[in-house]
Amino acid sequence: MDLEKPPARPSQHPAPEGCLAIAIRVPVRIIVLVLVVPVRMVWDALVVAGRFLNDTMLRPLGRALLWVGRALFVWPFVGLWRYVVVPVAQGLAWLGNVLVVVPLVWLYRYVLTPLGHACAWLARGIGAGLGWLYARGLAPIGHAAMWVLRGLGAMLGAFGLGAFAVVAWLVRYLFVVPAVWVYEWVLAPLGRAIAWCARGLLWVVSTIVTGIGIGLYWIGRVLFVLPALGVYRWVLAPVGRVLAVIGREIWEALGHAWRVAGRISLAVGRFLASLFRWIFVEPVRWVYRTVLTPVGHVVRDTVLRPAAEAARSVGRATRQALADVRKSVRQARADFRRMLLGEPKKREAVARREPPGRETRTLGSSTTALTKD
Template sequence: MTEDRPAEGCLVAAVRVPARIFALLVVVPLRFLWELLLAVVLRPLGRVLGWLAVQVGRVLYWTVVWPLVRLYRYVLTPCGHALARLLRTLVWAPLAWLGRQVLAPAGRAFRTALAWLGRYLVVVPLAALWRYVLEPCARGLWWLLTVLARGLGVLLRVLLVVPLAWLWRVLLYPVLREAGRAIGWAWRIGGRIWGFLVVRPCRWVRREVWWPAKAEIARVLREVRRALVG
């Protein structure tokens, strides 16, 4: 552990400044464009699409859903009840009698005979085959696979896991950590620049120009209306 700390410190110092410069050149303009896209396109488009969705939903309800509900309630449901009663009288009752009086006894006899044949022709030979042949072979194969798996696990750990862990700890983790920190710092800087260059001027224009102009226009309109109406 004491040998890894100097290498990690030099690597972090070498990566931090280029990462922050790259983040400032890429992330800050992307943040500015994202805020501009939200303010100019996405939010107004979302309001328009929401209003259109409400209107389309109303039209579909009155032209499709409401007629289908009335058709189902007053036409299809009575017809379905009548058809069900007819089928129950002409089809289900005879079939139930046939199954209860004929098919059920025949099925019980057939099942008994089939169970007896299956026991003495299939189950008993398969049990003997498993007990005296397959089970000993399976145990020997499992022991062999266990030995091979242990050896393979040790080999993979020495040749793959240990080098990859060292590579992650010494090289990849410091680089990714500093890149993430730089991107987050640049994203916050972009937000501050957006607020300073866009949000504050817009608020000032609304407070110092739009609201006073709106109030003055309203006052002039009231004076004109009072002068015309009396």
Template sequence: MDMDKRPPADGGDGCLVGVIRIPVKIVAVLVVLPVRVVWELLVAAGRAAYRHVLGPLYVHVLQPLLRALGWLLTTLLKLVFVWPWVGLWRYVLVPVGQGLAWVCRGLYEQVLAPAGRILGTYVLYPLGAALAWIGRGGMRYLLAPLAKGVTWIGWVLGMSLFVWPWVALWRYVLAPVGRGIAWLAAAVYRYVLTPVGHGLVWLAGAVFRYLLRPVGLGLVWLVVAAYRYLLRPVGLGVAWLAAGLYRYVLTPVGQVLVWAWGVAGRIVAALWRGLKWISWVLVGWPASRVYRHVLTPVGHAVREVWRTGRAAVREARATVRRALFGTPPVEPARSRARTLGSTTAADAAPADEISLPRRQG
């Protein structure tokens, strides 16, 4: 982002913008650029650490360890809180409950049910019939007249205690007193409260007309004058000052900071590409050349030497055995499991072995 190539707004930025822009650029280059470089380096280091250290550590160490701990914790919880109760329920409570149910069912069927039938048939039913006959006779010839007399006495007492006194109190005391209080209240309302209310209304109107209305109009005029001649000019001045500060100070400073941030990003990217190129030139390319032109041929040569030496040792062992025992050498299972020309395991299709007698024949 090249800010110097942008067309000037309103006929140029002015000397004030130029004076502010140069120091801000210097500060941005001296402060923002190092911070951006350090930030990019920290981000690259963090990504490399996560990719090559933290990720493999979590995948190959922490995750299996956490899985093992979870399995162990689950097993311990089952061993402590699940399996004992399951065993108690399955092998103790269920058989005991079944046995108790069988005993209770047999006790009810063989003892309680026959005893209840005998007791109800020969004791309770005749006793209930006798009590019902006695109750019917007593209700008809004794309790009915007694209940009527008690009812009449209760009615007389209830009327004497709870009805007639209250009726007399209302008729001869409360009603006359209520009528007198109503007449007194009407007189007080007509000859006292009504004139006092009219006087209070007249007084409130006079206070509003000759005191509150002038004072309110004066306050409104004072507020309008304060807004017109004080608050509005001050607000316009503050708004003009804020607009000038935003236009001639904050906007150039923000543009310079954005430009410095972009320049810092480009510089950091260029430095990173240079470091990658230098690392490849100084380390990667020489290492690849050494691996391709030195280590690979040396490894191939060492492998051929090793194969040749192993074949020579096998031939010498076969010759010694033939000279000592006069029988063809029998190779062990490990030698038969692999061929001389490859390291393929025994389950793969082995190639034809080259033995010393076959060569001599």
């Protein structure tokens, strides 16, 4: 047993409401209840009618349409697939196997494979001949040509390096040195002066633009932002709070009225059901129980049961008469056959494996052909 007290839960009291909400709630709930009760009763009546129609008409109709759809669309296609398409496809597959696959396999195995082996042997012979020709003829010729070309390349390389050194010295002292002097003593100071002037002009322009922007900001704040803020804070926000309270109360009133209207609709429905039962169902039940049931019993005992017994006796007599007729016809047929063909030969008795009598089997006796007593 736990002797310690459980921790106290925080109290869940609703937040205090203002007088505006309390003053709006009661008339709004009364008006909404008056407006919602007919709507809820019509809704419940439509729900009951819809369930009745669904149970009595729409569901059987849907099942019938489903059966008709299956009979018209599904089962014919299933039968067509099962008894036409599948056998035809199997036949075509067997025919394609016999006419295409088997000849192609035979052609590959007994024609193309030996031909390929022969071509491969011929290609290996040609490759061996070309390899011998390359190793014994083309390779020495290529080596000699490469030795000659390397000698010519060495001679041309020595001449080309001297010419390149002369051209490089001329280009350096005729173009590079004058270009570097012009860049260091003319272009660089001129670029620095232009950059300093551009930075000064940019500072002046940015200062002017910043001042204009600050002025426009304060003008827009004073002319538009502060009035809009005041209108929102002192007009729109209180009106929005009032409308929010009214909307919340209307929504809660709608929910409350819908639930109350449901209870009222349920009570009215039960009253109408009881009224229908006492006006129609109970009198019909009383008439059925006190009038129709005794009358039905009297009719059953005085009319239906004797009629059924008479019909059964007539049926028994008819069956007996038909059996006698069949027996007489069989006897006449047998007499006619005996008159035309004579007496039939009697069958000879054959030794049976089992004893004819119903004797009890014991441990000392047997009924088989080999161990029969």
